[in-house]
Structures are given as C-alpha cells and as structure tokens.
Amino acid sequence: MAKENKYTIQKITYLHQWTDHLFSFRITRDEGYKFIPGQFARLGVKKEDDTIVWRAYSIVSADYDEELEFYSIVVPDGEFTQRLKNLKINDEIYIDKTNYGLLTTDRFENGKDLWFLSTGTGLAPFISIMYDFSIWEQYDKVILVHGVREANELAYQDKINEFFTHEYYGDLVKDKLQYVKIVSRETFGADLYGRITTLIENGELEKFTNTPITIENSRIMICGNPQMVDDTRKCLGARGLTISKRANPGNMAVENLW
Ligand SMILES: Cc1cc2nc3c(=O)[nH]c(=O)nc-3n(C[C@H](O)[C@H](O)[C@H](O)COP(=O)(O)OP(=O)(O)OC[C@H]3O[C@@H](n4cnc5c(N)ncnc54)[C@H](O)[C@@H]3O)c2cc1C
C-alpha cells in the first residue's frame, strides 16, 4: 500500500503586496486541517529538481476561516521566499497536515491584560488570536504592539482597526483593544518611536497604554526577531516575569521567527 503523504497540495487564492519585501497570500484549506490560533503551519514549495523546500509560517486567519492566510517577508537569496514570491493565483503550494507551535493563550492562567509584542512578520499569529472570541471574554485589556523599521511596514492596519467596529467583535473589543504602532528608523506614521525593548525599559510603552506591566496582571506573548524576543524576555525577566510552562504557569510565551 502506498505511504500516505504527510502533506496536502493546496492552491494560492489571493496575493497582496505591502512593500517590495512584504506580502500576504491565502491558500485553499483542506477541510481536515485544524490549528489553534497562534500556531504555525509548515509550507512547501517545489524546487527545480522536484524536491520540496519547507518553512514555518504563522497563520494569520481565524481558526474558522475557509482559507488560510499568511504574511511573508522576502529574503534576498532566501531559498524559500525567492520561490514563494513568484507564485501566482491557482499555483500549487504544499502544506504539512500537522499544526505546530506553543504560542497559544492556553499557556496562561488568570491575568487581566494580554500583551502581544511583535516585530515584522511576528504580527501574524496575533491577528489569528484576536479572532478568538475567548480572549475578549477572558481579559480586560488586549494590547497589540507592532514594531517595524519603517512606517510603510505597518501592515494589516485596516484589518486591526476593523475590530473596533466589527459586526461580531466590535462590542466585545472596542473598550479592550489597544493597538500600538512602533517605528524604529523614521519619526512619522507611528504612535511611538524606537525599539520595543527601549520603550519597555524607559517606561514609555506602559505610559502610552496606561497599563503597568506586572507579575499579577500581565500575560505577554512575544514573536518576531529572535534577538528582540531574547532581549524582551530578559528585560521583563529582570522585573520578575517568567516564561509560562504547563506545570508552572507564568507571564510570557515566546516564538522566534528564525
Ligand atoms: C515558528 C516560525 C514561524 C514563522 N512564521 C513566519 C511568518 O509568518 N512569516 C514569515 O515571513 N516568516 C516566518 N518564519 C520564517 C520562515 O520560516 C522563513 O525563515 C522565511 O520564509 C524565509 O525563508 P527563506 O528560505 O527565504 O530564508 P531563510 O534561509 O529561512 O532565512 C534567511 C534569513 O532571513 C532572515 N529572516 C527569515 N525569516 C524572516 C522574517 N520572517 N522576518 C525577517 N527576517 C527573516 C533571517 O536573518 C534568516 O537567517 C517563521 C519561522 C518560524 C520558526
């Protein structure tokens, strides 16, 4: 009997270019494909020699969406993204049948304020989590922080702002969501300027959001540049916040993008 593939073959259904090195795409979703908001998929593209190159991609979509959306960088000379960027509508893409990752809110217990700290494409999993109704019931505040180099990289602003007036989410979200745009290499188009780490250390992020970061109230998810993840974790660790583990619930859940 032939061995069953670990993946399915899907089709590109939508492409949106944000900048010359950032774009989003959607693919068809196998009805058997399940994931928890915050998790990532493994996507594959075919190489010229017919082998497949695989990479991890955080899912942007709600868990109930019919298709799966992803938000991608284009890395100069990147083995995967130099091929991905050439795909057109109806082209084939491979997706591993398994869902992966621990950047999920079930890592946390209690807490009043849910923080999402992201840089670059690290924003992706947090959009998916925002479509999870349970977080709006559980937390008093949800603070989405997106840090990028330049203002034109602040992707998904419309989708995020739509939550405030959304037919189904609006009433739950409008008094709870805070969206903080941070730009590090320009001085226009954002709410705060500099690095997330600096803005935590100098207190500006807490001042801007009017929300102190505390062991008792804060549950903090961090995703993006690995050095940012590490530095943020250390600076919050110095204030007594800990990584949340199943056996030992704490304050932080983190994911590195490379
Ligand atoms: C858990 C997880 C989730 C991920 N989710 C996403 C996602 O949602 N969107 C996405 O674009 N990528 C994501 N990545 C990164 C992705 O898997 C690939 O690394 C990326 O597509 C580049 O592939 P590549 O072969 O072109 O370059 P690679 O050879 O994989 O990477 C080359 C270099 O490019 C840089 N780089 C790689 N990915 C990024 C990135 N996302 N942002 C900035 N610089 C980067 C790093 O310096 C890296 O060393 C994720 C990675 C992990 C581990």
Ligand SMILES: NC(=O)c1ccc[n+]([C@@H]2O[C@H](COP(=O)([O-])OP(=O)(O)OC[C@H]3O[C@@H](n4cnc5c(N)ncnc54)[C@H](OP(=O)(O)O)[C@@H]3O)[C@@H](O)[C@H]2O)c1
């Ligand atoms: N953005 C571009 O204009 C551009 C264009 C083409 C290609 N690329 C390439 O794409 C790759 C990723 O670029 P990117 O801009 O998406 O991601 P990035 O380099 O991770 O930058 C995203 C944000 O994270 C911040 N950051 C980086 N390290 C940090 C740390 N240790 N602590 C706190 N914050 C930190 C950056 O601040 P800083 O600005 O202070 O570093 C920036 O605000 C790079 O290899 C780059 O060369 C980027």
